[in-house]
Amino acid sequence: MKVGVFDSGLGGLTVLKSILKVLKNAEIFYIADTAYAPYGEKSNNEILKRSEAITKYLLDKYKIDALIVACNTATSAAIKHLRDNFSSLIVIGTEPGIKPAILNTKSSNIGILATPSTLKSDKYQLLVNDLSSIKKVNLFEQACPGLAMQIEKGEINTLTTYKMLEKWLIPMKEANVDTIVLGCTHYPLISQTIKKIMGENITLIQTGDAIAKRLLSLSEENGHQNIGDLKVTVLHTGLINLDMIENILENKNIEIRKCEI
Numbered sequence: 001m002k003v004g005v006f007d008s009g010l011g012g013l014t015v016l017k018s019i020l021k022v023l024k025n026a027e028i029f030y031i032a033d034t035a036y037a038p039y040g041e042k043s044n045n046e047i048l049k050r051s052e053a054i055t056k057y058l059l060d061k062y063k064i065d066a067l068i069v070a071c072n073t074a075t076s077a078a079i080k081h082l083r084d085n086f087s088s089l090i091v092i093g094t095e096p097g098i099k100p101a102i103l104n105t106k107s108s109n110i111g112i113l114a115t116p117s118t119l120k121s122d123k124y125q126l127l128v129n130d131l132s133s134i135k136k137v138n139l140f141e142q143a144c145p146g147l148a149m150q151i152e153k154g155e156i157n158t159l160t161t162y163k164m165l166e167k168w169l170i171p172m173k174e175a176n177v178d179t180i181v182l183g184c185t186h187y188p189l190i191s192q193t194i195k196k197i198m199g200e201n202i203t204l205i206q207t208g209d210a211i212a213k214r215l216l217s218l219s220e221e222n223g224h225q226n227i228g229d230l231k232v233t234v235l236h237t238g239l240i241n242l243d244m245i246e247n248i249l250e251n252k253n254i255e256i257r258k259c260e261i
């Protein structure tokens with residue numbers, strides 16, 4: 001079983017980490033498209049072109065069987081196109097976990113942190129409309145320009161990141177938000193900073209484990225035997241913070257190298 005995973009940079013490693021907990025007997029190729037990051041401040045068309053180029057690369061070079069779009073922004077811009085054009089692949093995307101947030105909230109006030117592109121997308125709007133019948137809730141949507149790049153630089157705990165978040169989170173805190181959807185795969189990496197501002201009782205929703213579970217079940221339906229070793233290669237198109245990779249994946253045995261796409 002060969003699995004391709006991609007994101008604009010380090011964020012998708014939060015999804016990869018969940019996959020590493022459940023998947024065996026597979027080779028995983030992770031693309032951090034840092035030469036084109038951030039995706040969240042680019043046009044739909046640019047994101048779609050990159051998503052297509054990366055998928056072609058993974059298919060031609062590594063003959064992947066499954067593709068995980070470990071990025072909410074690329075999922076909103078390109079998932080339909082990828083499914084239509086690469087029909088031989090299992091394609092799994094990443095969407096903001098609004099449903100688990102609705103099921104979790106007691107105050108009925110939910111915060112959504114995501115990139116500007118994700119929040120502007122039709123796909124996001126459709127998701128919100130679809131879920132609105134479950135329960136009446138107030139959504140506090142906040143686009144976070146610049147935040148993914150702070151994380152790429154390794155600024156997880158710095159004062160600049162704290163101040164950035166404080167400006168966006170204080171209004172949520174004042175509105176009695178008890179659940180926040182981390183609608184960008186980079187944001188679980190700053191969970192601690194978010195908790196410092198919102199308090200330890202805040203529930204933060206991320207979807208890595210659900211994606212990993214779905215990958216395993218679709219793979220097994222296709223005959224995958226989940227016993228054996230796992231090999232991971234991280235490829236990056238531009239510069240990348242190596243310390244961050246080690247911190248996120250906790251020094252798992254992985255190969256890291258640059259690639260041209």
Ligand SMILES: N[C@H](CCC(=O)O)C(=O)O
Binds near residue numbers: 037041070118148186
């Ligand atoms: N990690 C990506 C986007 C970060 C970026 O703006 O590049 C996401 O889930 O939306």
